[in-house]
Amino acid sequence: MPEDDERDAEEPAPAAPEDREASGDAPATGRRPIAVLVAVGLLVGVLGGVGVAWLVDDGDGSDDAPVEPEGPAETAEAADALLVAWERSRTATFLSGSLLRRTTAAGATVELPIVVAQRPPDRVVSTGSSVSGVVGGETRVCDEQLDGLVRCRSVATERDAAAAVERELATLAGYLEGDLPLYRVAQDGDCFSLRLARAIHAPPYGQNARFCFDAESGAPSLQRVERAEGTDEVTLLSVRTDVTDADLERVAAGDVDLELLEDRTGG
Structure with missing residues (x-):
């Protein structure tokens, strides 16, 4: 997703890293990463901020524009x-559990759970042992330290959530609009396929990308970015549209309900 001044570990997204300006260390906890199959320095701007910035490009950035594919027309x-679906995904209220799967060109695979609690202007994202977001006017950040413990920080913020979404959408629009857009888009129901139309260094969504959205909740249901060095795919496992204060606080504290990570989509 387009870059924003806030770092989401989600999501929509797909999206860019959220700014993690927070100060004042809180006591460490002994919580270990949840269901992390392999420990990696993986930044997921998921499910929120553009460009995953849910999905990190760790290659040489030498992606070439692919040949125009067959399928739905690019319009x-x-x-x-x-853009409409993306905006809804950033302004809707939902609590979702997803799975990020990264597959390298060599065939290695890493999986990481992602939980998003969103009730604008509050939004918090948990990815394994990391948490970032804004709850009750405070920026919350938690990270696993070298000693294996998780430390959390919080700081008061005056961040304008609506303005942040507008900036994110403007960045995304800049990739899609104009006589020679960076990406051309084809729509298939609630899914959108992006094709790199110009060869540039380190394209934000790789050579090809696909974003799907849950019709009922508006939450991202699939976020897939293909690069020469590998593919990142975030798949929705469960979602509900009622989000309580307790839900926000629990996700912000890293206390994720494992039921959210059970696949209820029938996929």
Whole structure:
């Protein structure tokens, strides 16, 4: 997703790293990463901020524009519809559990759980042992330290959530609009396929990307970015549209309900 001044560990997204300006260390906890199959320095701007910034490019950035594919037509209307769906995913209220799977070109695979609690202007994202977001006017950040303990920080913030979403959408629109857009978009129902149309260094969504959205909740249901060095895919496992204060606080504290990470989508 487009870059924003806040770092989401989600999501929509797909999205760019959220700024993690927070100070004042809180006591460490002994919580270990949840269901992390392999420990890696993986930044997931998921499910929120553009460009995953849910998905990190750790290659040489030498992606070439691929040959135009067969399938649904690539149109300006499809690009506009993607912007509408993306905005809904950043302004809707939902609690979701997803699984990030990274597959390298060599065939190695890493999986990481992602939980998003979003009730604008509050939004907090948990990825394994990391947490970031804004709850009750405070920026919350938790990270696992070298000693294996998780330390959390919080700081008062005056961040304008609506303005942040507008900036994110403007960045995304800049990739999709114009006579020669960076990405061309095709729509298939609630899914959108992006194709790199110009060869540039380190394209934000790789050579090809696909974003799908849950029709009922608006939450991202699939976020897939393909690069020469590998593929990142975030798949929705469960989602509900009622988010309580307790839900926000629990996710912000890293206390994730494992039921959220059970696949209830029938996929």
